[in-house]
Amino acid sequence: MSVELKQLIENIRELSPGDRALLAHCLISSLESEQDEGVDEAWKALAEKRALELEAGAVKGVSWEDIKNEVKG
Template identity: 55%
Template sequence: MNINQVLENAKHLNINERALVAHCLISSLETRQDEGVEQAWAELAELRYQELVSGKVESVSWDDIKKDVKG
């Protein structure tokens, strides 16, 4: 089956089925993950958490962030 046939067939799927196909295709591209990424994210999350708990940094509400972005 060539790409044109795949795309034509996809047009006949409902929105949920097309979303699933899109998800599966995108996921198939993510075949390799850098070593240590999970550990690096965990360490960063722990550092940020400790900064919040210690009072070194203060959290900002989502509403405040949206206000800053909108200007």
């Protein structure tokens, strides 16, 4: 373990909860690989497709209440 990493770990305890959360987010984001490229576009295309299906009447929407009741069992 590098000296810098040891110092960082020791200093983490001094950070506010918000700063620790931001640090955790930054660390996790730095691990994302390039395989994630195109994910946003894929989600956008899927959302647009589903919206068109709803508008065309090809599928029927489900209410939030129905979903909650189904999950509760």
